[in-house]
Amino acid sequence: MKTYQTNEIKNIVLIGAPGSGKTTLAEAMAFEGKVIDRRGSIETNNTLSDNTELEHLYKRSIYPTILFTEFMGRKLNIIDTPGSDDFCGGLFSAFKVADVGVMVFNAQNGFEVGSEIQARYARAQEKPIIALVNQLDAEKASWEATMESIKSSSHVKPVIVQYPVNPGPGFDTFIDVLMMKMYKFKDDTGIREEMEIPESEMERAKELNNTLVEAAAENDEGLMELYFDKGSLTQDEMRSGLKIGLAKRDLMPVFCASGKKDIGTKRLMEFIINVAPGPLKAPNFRTVEGEDIAADTEGPVALFVFKSAIEPHLGEISYFRLIRGKLTEGMELLNTRTGNREKISQLFAVAGKNRIKVSEMMAGDIGCTVKLKGTKTNDTLCAPSAPVTIAPIVFPEPRYRAAIRSTKTGEDEKLGDALNKARYEDPTILVDYSKELKQTIIQGQGEHHLNILKTTLANQYKIDVEFFAPKIPYRETITKVAAADYRHKKQSGGAGQFGEVHLVIEPYYEGMPEPSKYKIDGRELMVNIKNKEEYQLEWGGMLQFYSAIVGGAIDARFLPAILKGIMEKMDEGPLTGSYARDIRVVVYDGKMHPVDSNEISFKLAGRNAFKEAFKKAGPKIMEPIYSVEVLVPSDKMGDVMSDLQNRRAMIEGMTSDKGFDRLTARVPLAEMYRYSTTLSSLTNGRATYTMKFASYEQVPSDVQEKLLKAYADTDKDE
Ligand SMILES: Nc1nc2c(ncn2[C@@H]2O[C@H](COP(=O)(O)OP(=O)(O)OP(=O)(O)O)[C@@H](O)[C@H]2O)c(=O)[nH]1
Ligand SMILES: [Mg+2]
Structure with a gap:
């Protein structure tokens, strides 16, 4: 395989709703580039892309797969991603290293929720998108309905470059209004005949050609002037206008295809090669320090690992994009995260499971290497003389x-x-x-x-x-002052156990005055502080521990044991076994026995006195609350809203956009278990959501009752 120069490389990612035909299309692209000599299919489990047992089992993509094809003397690196939003991690990785996305639409379904979700990701990543209306050979394929739905749902303006002449089972012909040619295909061989547009289609073709010319001209003042002067543009002028519009995401060129019959594959690849931004035109990669790294072959090497895998018998495989420089076998690079050196012992171009050994690669290319020692996804390896760290892929929050x-x-x-x-x-x-x-x-x-x-x-x-x-990681705390006395006494056989502790507890808050007197059950208790300890708790909040024991009722040597007993209960709160926080404890009295008192007795007395006082001190349970954002088709909004209300959600806001409503709410984590499954069944998989920790808040009293009861049933303490 020849070494491709930076200007001969394009990196694309295939995106689109589940089952729209990305993997089948990738297969056709590899076939057209003679990377494979026959096309596999999903049905026969032999595509380049879906090459794992799991993917065969589920008949869908689960992992992003890297493959390449060679066409017109160029190298196209293709990343085929899973359509299912459950596996969107792969899409995020792919977006990081691909310069343009091809969004595949199933002509039977038009703009689906999956399209909407992925379009949103593409928007956030600012990736240029080419649309491909696929499966035009299917019985229920509708070009009109698909275009209608794309027009009404896409945030980027679709511009038709091709349209099918005979969509449906006999589909074999489309017209390209950029080339102003008709292409007719022979069966499913991918072999095409270029023809003049027949009279019957001329009017429609001319009209679409005009629209395309206008869309191309709109992006550049020079082109606009030319267009006004001549009333039209040459093909090359159109390409340069489309190039600008595509890169700026002002327009989305639309192509048509049947990946399964290998119709439209070649024209799509030609367009990508001629018009889509390559590594030299796409935005530069940013480092974590905010420096821009251009795809400069002469510069020091920097590569970014975007996918890692483990293969049986082989071990770790690291997939990367060479961001800068010329990479050769045997180079020693620095991993800027670990500070360790890694040797690139072998270099490969990748076509699914097949790896083709190469000896060098140029900036902008995508490939893989094996057996790196301590490198993982999101690491940068670079020339030790010029350390840089590429900004990492930011993966979505878990849901x-x-x-x-x-x-x-x-x-x-x-x-x-x-x-x-x-x-x-x-x-x-x-x-x-x-x-x-x-x-x-x-x-x-x-x-x-x-x-x-x-x-x-x-x-x-x-x-x-x-x-x-x-x-659920609940927290416990108290709301008022309470006291308790507890005597631990055991007389069985030999040595006995005896310890008695009297204590007061109250809610702690920052800057509260030192304790001096308490009013408990109508009686006044004066305390005289002897000792004070403060603990910043690991799980947040504070414990203050005071000793105000009078007349040596308990020896000072037993205080650590009492504290230990209290700590045990803080660690496993009295209400639900969750962490307790923000409490002040004052031990003010107790009793000892000259023989039977020991540390264990005082630990137990301290622990139980604390527990009793805690229960009388207006205890409350706090629960984690999450900020949840749901994106739902407007017609399902009511169902989603009432389901959320049943989950004790506080609805915070709602906005609408192109048939979708965006709802924000604060929802207790306890109510979110299996939410994705419910949401999916409420909306037939047409909604998505994100969630993020927001704060701790007190649970409502009915919920507290339930939690208390559930815990009391399991608490074998005492
Ligand atoms: N009729 C027809 N069927 C197609 C075409 N492309 C794909 N299919 C079928 O549609 C199904 C899904 O195709 P895939 O290539 O797996 O689609 P995908 O987009 O990769 O799916 P995910 O990876 O699950 O997102 C398979 O049964 C294919 O045979 C096409 O152009 N025409
Ligand atoms: Mg797939």
Whole structure:
């Protein structure tokens, strides 16, 4: 394979609703570039792109796949992404390194929710988009309806470059109004005949050509003048206008195709090569310091890893885009995150699972290398003399949270290992052992996302896991002063146990005065402080611990044991076993026994006195509240709203945009378990949402009652 220069490379990402035909199209592109000599299909599990067992099982893409094709002496790097929003992590990775997106529409469905979701991502990433109306050979294909829906839903103006002459099962011909030619295809061989536009189509073709000329001219003053002078533009002038409009996202050129019959593939690739921005024209890559890095072959090497995978028998594979410089085999580069050196022992061009060895690569190209030691997604490797760190891919916040455990005991470590590997391959999976909840919490983009992980764990790592409702990290605190006395006494056989503690507790707040007297149950209690300790709690908030013991009722040596007992209860709050916070404790009296008193007795007395006082002190439970944003088709708004209200949501606002409503609300985390699944069934998969931690707030009293009861049933304390 020849070495492609920077100006001979284009990097594209295929996006679009699930099942719109991205993988099938990628196959046709690879075939046209002679990277493969026959086209595989989804049905026969032999596409370049969907090459994993899981993808065969589900008949859909799950991972982003990198492949290339060679056409007109150029190299097109293509990233085929999964359409399902559960796997949007792959799309985020691909957007980082691709300069243009091809959005595939299924002509049977038009602009779908999946299109809307992905268009939104493309908008946020400011990626130019070319539209491809695909599956025009399908029985229910409708060009008109598809164009109508694209026009009404797309934020970027669609401009027709091609239209089909005979959509539907016999589809074999389209007219290109840029070339002003008709293309007729022979069966599904991809072989095309270029023809003059027949009289019957001329009027329509001319009208669309005019619209295209105007759209092209609009983007440049020079072109506009030319257009006014001549009343038209040459093809090259049109291309240069479209080039500007596309790059600025002012327009979205529309093509037509049947990926399955290999119709339209070549014209699309020609257009990409001639018009789409390549590495030299696309915006530069930014470093974390805000410096711009141009695709300069002469500069020091910098590459960015956007995907990492582990392959059996081979190990780690790192997929990267060469941002700057010329990369050759054997180079030693610096990983700017770890500070370690990595040797690039082998370099490959990638076509799905197939890797083609190359000895060098130029800035702008995409490829992979193997067996790096400590490099993962989002790392930059660069010439040690010119260290730079490319700004990382910002993955979406997790939307689905569950607790996970192995169905067998004693597999914790094995599971931890496997989850680390899964996370290495998919950064949208977050794993965290919560000391607080005593559960391993796993987070991802949706239920399907985590179910796929479950299958991977079973097949690849031989671990069977189950998901269950995660505990909620509640907090506990008190609202008023209360006191309690507790005597711990045990007389069984030999040495006995004895300890008695009297204490007062009250809500702590910053800057509160030192304690001097309390009024408890009608009696006044004066305290005389002997000692004060303050603890900034790991989980937030404060514990103040005062000793005001009079007349040596309890030896000072037992104070640490009393504190320890209280701490145990702070750590596992009296109401629900959650962390307690913001409390002041004053131990003011008690009793000892000359023989039977020991540390354990005072620890237990302290702990139980604290617990009793806590329950009398107007205790309240606080719960985490999340900011939730739902994007929902307007006709489903009512259902989504009333479901949210049942989840104790506080609706904060609503805006509408092109048939979709955006709803913002504050919702307790406790009510969000499996929300993605409910939302999906309420809207037939037509809505999406994001969620982010906002604050802790007091739970309503009915909820508190329920939580108290549930915990009392399990609390075997005492
Ligand atoms: N009739 C027809 N069917 C097509 C065409 N392209 C794809 N299909 C079929 O549509 C289904 C989905 O195709 P894929 O290529 O997997 O679609 P995708 O966009 O990659 O799907 P995801 O990866 O799940 O998002 C398969 O059954 C294909 O055979 C086409 O041009 N015409
Ligand atoms: Mg696919």
